[in-house]
Amino acid sequence: MSTPRVRFAPSPTGYLHIGGVRTALFNWLWARKTGGAFILRIEDTDQERSTDASRAIIFESLKWLGLDWDEGPDVGGPHGPYTQMERLSVYKDAADRLVAEKKAYRCYCTKAELDAAREALKKANPKAQFRYPGTCRDRTDEPDLPYVVRFKTDTTGSVTYVDKVFGEVTTPSREQQDFVLLRSDGVPLYNFGAVVDDAGMGVTLVARGRDHMVNTPPQIMLYQALGAALPEFAHLPMMLAPNGEKLSKRHGAVSVTEYRDQGYAPTGVLNYLARFGWSHGDQEVFTLAELTAAFSWDACGRGDGKFDAKKFLAINHEHLKSPERVADDDYVARVIPFMEQRGLTGVTADAVKRALYTIRDRAQTFVQAADMLDYFFRDEPVLDEKAAAKHLTGEAAARLDGLRAALEGAEWTEAALEASMQAHLEQTGLAIKDVAQAARVALTGRTASPGLFQVMFVLGRDRSLERLRRGAERARASA
RNA sequence: GGCCCCAUCGUCUAGCGGUUAGGACAUCGGCCUCUCACGCCGGUAACGCGGGUUCGAUUCCCGCUGGGGUCGCCA
Numbered sequence: 001m002s003t004p005r006v007r008f009a010p011s012p013t014g015y016l017h018i019g020g021v022r023t024a025l026f027n028w029l030w031a032r033k034t035g036g037a038f039i040l041r042i043e044d045t046d047q048e049r050s051t052d053a054s055r056a057i058i059f060e061s062l063k064w065l066g067l068d069w070d071e072g073p074d075v076g077g078p079h080g081p082y083t084q085m086e087r088l089s090v091y092k093d094a095a096d097r098l099v100a101e102k103k104a105y106r107c108y109c110t111k112a113e114l115d116a117a118r119e120a121l122k123k124a125n126p127k128a129q130f131r132y133p134g135t136c137r138d139r140t141d142e143p144d145l146p147y148v149v150r151f152k153t154d155t156t157g158s159v160t161y162v163d164k165v166f167g168e169v170t171t172p173s174r175e176q177q178d179f180v181l182l183r184s185d186g187v188p189l190y191n192f193g194a195v196v197d198d199a200g201m202g203v204t205l206v207a208r209g210r211d212h213m214v215n216t217p218p219q220i221m222l223y224q225a226l227g228a229a230l231p232e233f234a235h236l237p238m239m240l241a242p243n244g245e246k247l248s249k250r251h252g253a254v255s256v257t258e259y260r261d262q263g264y265a266p267t268g269v270l271n272y273l274a275r276f277g278w279s280h281g282d283q284e285v286f287t288l289a290e291l292t293a294a295f296s297w298d299a300c301g302r303g304d305g306k307f308d309a310k311k312f313l314a315i316n317h318e319h320l321k322s323p324e325r326v327a328d329d330d331y332v333a334r335v336i337p338f339m340e341q342r343g344l345t346g347v348t349a350d351a352v353k354r355a356l357y358t359i360r361d362r363a364q365t366f367v368q369a370a371d372m373l374d375y376f377f378r379d380e381p382v383l384d385e386k387a388a389a390k391h392l393t394g395e396a397a398a399r400l401d402g403l404r405a406a407l408e409g410a411e412w413t414e415a416a417l418e419a420s421m422q423a424h425l426e427q428t429g430l431a432i433k434d435v436a437q438a439a440r441v442a443l444t445g446r447t448a449s450p451g452l453f454q455v456m457f458v459l460g461r462d463r464s465l466e467r468l469r470r471g472a473e474r475a476r477a478s479a
Numbered sequence: 480g481g482c483c484c485c486a487u488c489g490u491c492u493a494g495c496g497g498u499u500a501g502g503a504c505a506u507c508g509g510c511c512u513c514u515c516a517c518g519c520c521g522g523u524a525a526c527g528c529g530g531g532u533u534c535g536a537u538u539c540c541c542g543c544u545g546g547g548g549u550c551g552c553c554a
Contacts, residue, residue, distance in 0.1 A: 011554050046553055111552055118551090127480045129550070148552055166484070175482050175550085183552045190554045214483060214549045237485075238547065246547090272491090275503090279492055282502040301485095301492075304547055308490050311504040321517080361517040372515095421513095436513030448515035 004036030005204045008062075008069070009194065011043045012054035015255030016061040018307075019209060019239045019247060022273040026236060027207050028067045029274070029295040039201060040072030042083040043194070045187050050085075061256045065266045066288065071201075079201040084193050091188040094196045094226065095149045095181050103225045104181055106147040107136040131177035146184040151192075151222065153178050159217035164205070164234035164297040171217045179218060195219050199228035207234040207297075210304070234297050237277050238304040247307055263338055263365030265326050268316030275315070277301050285318045287325055317364040328353055331369075338370035344377045351377070355458045358450035372449075376458055381445030381467065388441060388474065396438035397475035402428060403435055404468040412461045414453040421453075442471020 008024040010016065031038035042058070044050040059074065071077025081087055098104035109132075118130045137152065153176045160170040181192040188196065194215075198206060213235045223230050241251035253259060259269055271286050279301065280286075280294045319325040326334075332352045339347050355376045363369035375381035406424035410416050425432060436452060443455050443464060456464040 009554090013554080043554065049553075107552095114552085129481055131550095169483070171483060177550095180552050185552085187552085189552070194554090209548095210484070211548055212554085215554090217483090235484085240547075242490080244546070275491065277491090282493065284491090284503050303485050303492095305491060308504070311491060314504055359516090362515070432513050434513095440514060446514090450515080452513060 002204065004030060004034045005039065005202050006031050006036060006207060007039035007041055007198070007201065007203050008067075009041040009043050009197075010058050011046060011049070012051060012058055013046060013049040014054055015257060016058050017247075018254050018256060018259070018269075018273065021061070021065065021067075021256050021269070022239060022276060023208055023236060024062065024067055025065075025270055025273055026234075026278070026295070026300075028069075029292055030205070030207070030297075031070070032292045033295055036204075037070045038068075039077070039079075039203065040069035040082060041197060041201070042073055043190070045084050045189070045193055047085075047187065057257065061260075064260055065256065065270060067270075084188070084197065087193075087197065088186055088188075090200065091182060091193060091196055092186060095188075095192070098151070098181070098225055099149060101225075102152065104149050104151050105137060105139070105178075106142070107132075107150045107178075107180075108139070108143060108145050108147045109135050110146075132179075134178055137178065148180045148184050149182040150178040151181050151218075151225070153218070153221060159220050161216060161220060161230075161233055163213075164207075164232055165237075165300045166213075166235055166302055169213070169216070171214075173217070173221075176218055176221070191215055191219055191222065195222040195226070195228075198231060199223060199226055203231050205232045205234060207236065210235045210238050234300075236300065237302055239276060240304055240306050242306050242308070244306065251307070252309060263367035263369070264312075264316050265319045265334065265366070267325055268312075268319040271319065272312045272315045276305055276307075285315065285325070313364050320363055320365070320369065321361050323360075328356060331356060331366075335366045335369045335373065338366050339373060339377065342370055342374065344370075344374065347377050358454045358458055362450070375444045375446075375449075380470070381443065383445040383474075384441070384447070387445070387447045388478070391437045391441040391447070392471055392475040392478060393438075394475060394478070396435075397472045399430065399435045400438055400442055400468050400472035400475060403439055404465055404472070407456075407468075408465060412457065414457045417453045417456055438471065438475070439468065442474075443467050 006027040008027050010020055010024075028038050030036065040062070042055060044055070062069070069075065071079065071082060073082045076082075095104060099106065114132070117133075121128050121130050132150065136150070153173070155173045155176050158170050158172045160168060162168050179191065180189050182188055216233055220230060239247055241247045243251075245251070247254055249255075253262065256269065260266075267288055270288060270291070274286065274291050274295075275284060278295070278299055280299060283294075286294070320331070329349070332349045336347055336349065336352060339352070352373065355373055359369055359372040363372055403421070403424065407417060407420050410420040421432070425435075437447060439452055440449055440455075441447060443449070443452070443459065449455055459467070
């Protein structure tokens with residue numbers, strides 16, 4: 001078998017949906033695993049809805065995710081162009097050929113007529129299925145009127161294909177009708193454009209969402225009429241909302257850029273999506289390399305699934321926790337923009353990198369990470385008033401002074417700080433609980449933080465002592 | 480409604496005739512502990528129903544029920 005050629009063919013009509021990303025991912029994984037080609041094709045033939053902005057979002061999203069393509073609108077390739085509106089002549093030629101071979105015909109019925117007929121039928125018999133009656137099928141004249149090109153569909157027999165995920169699928173052809181290939185303005189409809197391009201671009205495997213399964217039989221007829229080699233097909237089960245409905249913005253974030261903006265890691269997103277409808281034994285967490293090595297169509301499930309935001313977050317957390325999955329430098333580069341968003345300017349990568357170990361296990365997203373890193377990068381921590389009221393009390397003032405005095409001469413390492421604190425507690429007879437929270441609030445402005453010695457170590461001697469001093473001051477003032 | 484597809488814990492899933500039905504997320508206990516996390520230990524929790532086939536069905540077949548997809552000069 002020749003090397004696989006797969007494609008992702010989104011239409012630029014909005015954000016890049018998380019379900020679309022999964023389709024892109026599975027195709028990409030297959031291409032990378034097999035050494036095949038991953039093609040990006042923009043299907044912008046819906047001129048009403050297609051926009052340049054959406055097109056840009058598709059590129060941006062895929063790049064952010066790290067799903068690179070070998071052939072596509074921007075990088076070109078041997079079968080370009082890769083944007084359908086730039087390929088109109090290709091479709092016209094193909095349609096002309098089919099008409100010449102009597103496999104398709106010009107239809108002069110207007111949209112209004114057809115809509116009326118559809119309505120009439122619906123009124124007469126709500127259960128009936130409208131199909132184009134074939135009015136122009138055997139027409140021989142060529143009036144000077146607008147026309148669409150329709151496929152002369154063979155509605156006898158049935159179409160069978162072997163899906164790589166679902167197995168053998170057979171559909172009776174009586175379900176089909178003479179569908180439209182080209183609109184009256186020469187722009188192809190989905191089935192025609194997709195088939196002409198997939199055939200022309202040498203696509204060997206078409207993998208897409210299950211919502212396209214119904215398109216496969218007519219597309220197979222088209223391949224045959226065109227005399228083109230049939231690709232393999234693989235359909236992926238649907239990703240539904242928690243309530244079983246089609247997943248849409250009503251159910252929360254569905255566009256990949258939203259997750260990016262919420263501080264998800266690309267590999268976290270990809271990992272969750274990969275495990276949705278695909279599995280590899282008991283393994284839940286994967287690097288991209290592991291996914292690529294392990295992926296296979298046999299391991300894809302067939303049942304639709306429901307999107308689970310909590311598990312998505314948990315998987316992302318696994319990635320943020322592990323330097324194996326998100327390297328320090330990568331983590332730092334990704335978290336800094338979120339720190340800037342909250343007004344932390346002039347933050348250096350080195351400084352963030354030094355503080356990183358204190359929050360690695362804690363942050364589930366880069367947004368959380370930016371928050372947890374906050375007090376390290378301000379002259380003074382933002383003081384949570386409730387925390388201050390509770391912990392910076394008159395009693396705390398003396399304890400903070402005592403602690404500061406005890407630590408002043410300490411070597412500034414975590415171990416030495418802990419030892420000094422320990423000695424201080426023994427001397428004074430205080431328990432660590434008696435001073436820890438006050439110190440924490442003084443140092444970080446909040447009641448929850450990494451361990452005190454880690455915080456002080458990262459903060460450094462001067463800033464730590466100064467914050468303890470100010471904390472005591474504040475405590476005295478409130479007494 | 481026609482056609483197509485699907486069916487294991489709440490959710491994502493493992494299972495490919497014989498298992499105490501496994502894992503993960505979530506959830507509930509507990510441990511650890513300077514807080515919050517992390518980590519660790521443990522619990523609750525699933526084969527939709529009815530027929531077959533078989534010595535034996537979660538697993539194979541059929542029906543039912545339930546869910547989803549799709550019926551455009553959208554993709």
